[in-house]
Amino acid sequence: MDRASLDSLIAAYGVAPSSDLALVISLELIQSSGIDEALPFVANIKAPVDDDRAVRLFDALLDSGHHNDARSFLDESRPSQQILLARCALMDGDTEAARKLYVAATKDSPDLASSELDNLYSVQRMAADGNPKNQKVKLRLVEKAEVVELATFVQPEQSSVNFDDVAGLVDVKKQINKKIILPFQKPSIYQRFKKKIGGGVLLYGPPGCGKTLIARATAGQCGAEFLNVEISDVLDMYIGESEQKLHRLFEKARASTPSVLFFDELEALAGKREHGRNSSGANIVSQFLSEMDGFAQNNQGVLTLASTNTPWAIDSAFLRPGRFDRMFFVPPPDKLARAEILRLELASRPCSSDINKDVIASNTSGFSGADISNLVETAADEAIEESLEQGGDVPISMAHIKQALAEIKPTTIEWLTTAKNYARYANDAGRYNDVLDFINKFGK
Ligand SMILES: Nc1ncnc2c1ncn2[C@@H]1O[C@H](COP(=O)(O)OP(=O)(O)OP(=O)(O)O)[C@@H](O)[C@H]1O
Numbered sequence: 516m517d518r519a520s521l522d523s524l525i526a527a528y529g530v531a532p533s534s535d536l537a538l539v540i541s542l543e544l545i546q547s548s549g550i551d552e553a554l555p556f557v558a559n560i561k562a563p564v565d566d567d568r569a570v571r572l573f574d575a576l577l578d579s580g581h582h583n584d585a586r587s588f589l590d591e592s593r594p595s596q597q598i599l600l601a602r603c604a605l606m607d608g609d610t611e612a613a614r615k616l617y618v619a620a621t622k623d624s625p626d627l628a629s630s631e632l633d634n635l636y637s638v639q640r641m642a643a644d645g646n647p648k649n650q651k652v653k654l655r656l657v658e659k660a661e662v663v664e665l666a667t668f669v670q671p672e673q674s675s676v677n678f679d680d681v682a683g684l685v686d687v688k689k690q691i692n693k694k695i696i697l698p699f700q701k702p703s704i705y706q707r708f709k710k711k712i713g714g715g716v717l718l719y720g721p722p723g724c725g726k727t728l729i730a731r732a733t734a735g736q737c738g739a740e741f742l743n744v745e746i747s748d749v750l751d752m753y754i755g756e757s758e759q760k761l762h763r764l765f766e767k768a769r770a771s772t773p774s775v776l777f778f779d780e781l782e783a784l785a786g787k788r789e790h791g792r793n794s795s796g797a798n799i800v801s802q803f804l805s806e807m808d809g810f811a812q813n814n815q816g817v818l819t820l821a822s823t824n825t826p827w828a829i830d831s832a833f834l835r836p837g838r839f840d841r842m843f844f845v846p847p848p849d850k851l852a853r854a855e856i857l858r859l860e861l862a863s864r865p866c867s868s869d870i871n872k873d874v875i876a877s878n879t880s881g882f883s884g885a886d887i888s889n890l891v892e893t894a895a896d897e898a899i900e901e902s903l904e905q906g907g908d909v910p911i912s913m914a915h916i917k918q919a920l921a922e923i924k925p926t927t928i929e930w931l932t933t934a935k936n937y938a939r940y941a942n943d944a945g946r947y948n949d950v951l952d953f954i955n956k957f958g959k
Pocket residue numbers: 680681682683684720721722723724725726727728729822823824848852856859883884885886888
């Protein structure tokens with residue numbers, strides 16, 4: 516736009532000011548005369564601005580240290596602009612607000628995470644010391660750690676479940692109590708007997724039988740800091756990033772002992788190296804192994820808990836002493852436990868008095884906890900359908916459960932069949948004895 520047209524726009528703005536016009540003029544002025552002349556117009560942009568222009572304006576403001584003026588036009592409901600607000604907060608040194616905005620933005624738009632990380636780095640560098648060239652290397656390290664934290668870091672979990680919410684699994688609970696909870700609650704006696712607190716425990720068993728549930732309950736039970744690691748928190752598309760993140764996680768756990776790091780679905784991170792698709796998988800495994808190694812690291816007070824339903828796919832280096840050397844089998848629920856899970860599932864729903872939990876428990880051999888929960892959901896659907904037809908609440912009855920039973924099949928049998936083969940033919944050091952005992956006791 517030539518100067519004459521711009522001047523006539525400015526004149527028009529004097530007669531009838533509007534947010535739209537202020538936006539057009541600001542962008543033109545930034546280009547032709549610099550940010551200072553544009554600032555009075557920027558202040559009058561009140562309506563949300565499209566992403567492309569928002570970024571252009573924001574960058575100009577940021578360069579001149581006027582990022583706070585951007586708040587008048589940034590739209591907090593758009594992830595792409597939430598990121599810009601996160602950068603504003605970082606410039607002000609409010610990392611907590613920045614973290615929240617960043618997490619909110621990347622939750623629904625994960626692509627933003629990778630494209631914006633560099634911006635966050637550079638903003639942080641500028642915020643940390645006015646001159647980007649100074650201390651570049653040193654800052655880079657600090658930044659990296661902080662931005663990872665900012666991006667995805669696992670927040671310590673306040674677990675609301677405890678052992679009362681887990682039906683059955685009496686043996687597993689006893690073992691967990693002895694090996695995990697007591698050492699955290701009564702450290703002095705362990706110290707007197709020179710027993711180390713921490714180490715690794717692997718929960719394994721068929722899907723849907725309560726591995727994740729019991730890990731959460733353990734957190735609720737023991738009051739240690741509990742870091743629940745999602746695989747997606749660690750895996751990163753950039754080479755070397757995943758290892759970094761893993762390292763930071765362990766560092767965080769070491770810094771706040773006693774702590775429990777929980778890796779759900781461990782096989783995704785710790786799969787056999789020869790099965791790995793590429794060498795980056797192998798790098799993660801090596802990093803993971805060295806983090807767990809008591810010799811290289813001080814892991815006193817850090818307990819690594821993990822779960823998997825394919826223990827045979829885990830790289831066997833993980834199962835050696837000093838790593839996940841304790842393996843607990845989380846079996847399918849027995850009859851008593853199935854009745855209890857039914858009670859938990861039905862407790863808060865309208866039920867008819869004809870429901871006989873013992874009979875249902877007897878007829879659901881091989882069902883996992885998740886199958887039973889699915890059974891109750893299906894019966895509830897039937898009851899809702901009838902309620903809608905009849906115009907009044909029809910409680911869940913035995914007939915609904917029976918109908919649902921015809922549809923839902925147990926899902927643990929297939930797992931047990933596979934596990935039996937490993938237990939029979941690849942039972943290194945009696946690793947799967949618990950599975951064999953279970954099959955001998957309950958299997959046909
Ligand atoms: N022992 C149990 N007591 C109460 N509820 C259970 C139990 N086992 C399973 N459930 C129910 O089944 C759901 C699934 O269990 P959970 O997610 O813990 O299974 P999992 O063993 O981690 O399965 P996966 O291997 O597929 O991850 C739970 O949220 C819970 O509703």
